[in-house]
Amino acid sequence: MFVGHNPFLVALSVVIAILGGYTGFGLAARVRDTGSAGRRLLLAGAAFFLAVGVWTMHFVGMLAAPIPLDATYLILPTIISFLICALVMGVSLFFVSLDEPSNLRIVASALLLGLGIVSMHYVGIHGLAGAFHLEHQHTMMLAAAVIAVGTAYGGLRIFLARHDGMRLALSAAAFGIAVSGMHYTAMYEMRFLPGPPLRTANGLAASPEVLAVIVSLLCFIIIFGFLLFLVPEPQSRALMSASAHETDTDAFDTTQMSRSDRNGFGSARAQTPLPTGMAPVTRLPVEGADGTHFVEVGRIRSIRANSHYTLIHDGSRERMCPWAISHAEAHLDPATFMRVHRSHIVSIRYVSLIRKEGDSAVVELDGEVPHLVPVSRVRIAELRARLGLIRRSV
Incomplete structure (x- = not known):
């Protein structure tokens, strides 16, 4: 499966994850220097850009994959996958932003965030409908979950360390590569097998072309937020x-x-x-x-x-x-x-x-x-x- 991916879209997905991580964790690092009202806005902005970055990276990776031509994306599971991502991002950042978090709270937040990212991935994957069914290798699913939890723990440590400048850039690069690694590990273990479908597109569905337009708009939002974040504070x-x-x-x-x-x-x-x-x-x-x-x-x-x-x-x-x-x-x-x-x-x-x-x-x-x-x-x-x-x- 992985050898059939479009290399340009694979590279784009990694870049999107890095830019989303840089903007999200950069905003989160400013939370502790801000009053209560501004703190809520920064937390919301950080959770939004991290969620959009991870979710957009996931679906750019989906567009890069050799998915059957008759596949469509069910709207409801696709939306739910984004809501899962945004919710776990916001809750995890909120938990570690309260006072001085203990190691237990950081580990619990990382576990929640990592499992949320994995859930987002598989909910989005199973939003596919067509004349096929999916087969998963449980060993590789476990490996993808471990990568996601480790990525989440490292990301929260980035937030607490308040990195900026070059260190933030290096940390965001590590985060984006790790999130992408989780996605492509999960994609590597997945197989599209011909046969009767497990689900049909009875509800609202979108073609890959429509999804590409939505993903393109989200890419522009991430790039805009990244460039705006680079503007120095007065x-x-x-x-x-x-x-x-x-x-x-x-x-x-x-x-x-x-x-x-x-x-x-x-x-x-x-x-x-x-x-x-x-x-x-x-x-x-x-x-x-x-x-x-x-x-x-x-x-x-x-x-x-x-x-x-x-x-x-x-x-x-x-x-x-x-x-x-x-x-x-x-x-x-x-x-x-x-x-x-x-x-x-x-x-x-x-x-x-x-x-x-x-x-x-x-x-x-x-x-x-x-x-x-x-x-x-x-x-x-x-x-x-x-x-x-x-x-x-x-």
């Missing part, structure tokens, strides 16, 4: 917008600063000391799927307010902390940490870059995944002084 504008929406607290700070502070040449505003007798904390709590963990303050790059809790960035990703930002500021060592924005605290030791953005500024904090943090206008002079860029007045 980080500077987003950070400037965040700084521009300062509360009245920062306005009050401005009135309390001396004229020389506002001009950026005087002494920086004094750090608020810890309450008498209180030592700075050495660890901050973060929530995980299996309970509350603790992060050493020496690893913390920044703390970002998010509603009534905060998100702690440890240099590789953000994790949820149950403390409010004011509570965290009150218990951290002011010699190491500084509130640079009403919604952001940074660790001075990890600042690797500072630059002006309009009337405000941004700093970059180094780590495995460097990230930018906005600095409000009234905190620039103090931060520059603490970085040694402005001489403090005696």
Whole structure:
């Protein structure tokens, strides 16, 4: 069976799977840096592009196969196969996006996703109708299921690792090749045998030509999403917008600063000391799927307010902390940490870059995944002084 496949369509199916994986996992990797409303949209977008990529790859592979000329595709099983794919993609990504997933939850999600992909394949295959019947080799069916589950586990690990750039491209390539490998392993074990059909096209059915038109449209959607995802995010504008929406607290700070502070040449505003007798904390709590963990303050790059809790960035990703930002500021060592924005605290030791953005500024904090943090206008002079860029007045 496999030797009769159209090599150009086989190559196209692999490319479609790679592009769908790149776009889907790229969107999913941004979920943890987004608020609740944006998180739902990103999860939905990630699940959609992954499902469309896998489903479209499957049917491009079907068009590449030497299927009998009288074969038609039943509409209902074909739609159900896509719904299965979209459902398991969305549920699996949702499960691993909640807090810090345990290994058990990742394995369970991978099992659900892998079996869902296999189910999508065989539901789609058995949507074929014609004067033939299908025969399967159970050993190869099991091999296809193992490949699908392994692919799903690797894909979810990609999501959790938050790869970007070249690493995301390599991971998407591995994902697309693995998904395609599952499909063609399953196709290799399948035989079309002449004889009375197991099903007839009593319901709505589509010819291979109609399916080709639908698949072509989906290919354009995947390519469009991929190209749109490649457009760089306007980080500077987003950070400037965040700084521009300062509360009245920062306005009050401005009135309390001396004229020389506002001009950026005087002494920086004094750090608020810890309450008498209180030592700075050495660890901050973060929530995980299996309970509350603790992060050493020496690893913390920044703390970002998010509603009534905060998100702690440890240099590789953000994790949820149950403390409010004011509570965290009150218990951290002011010699190491500084509130640079009403919604952001940074660790001075990890600042690797500072630059002006309009009337405000941004700093970059180094780590495995460097990230930018906005600095409000009234905190620039103090931060520059603490970085040694402005001489403090005696």
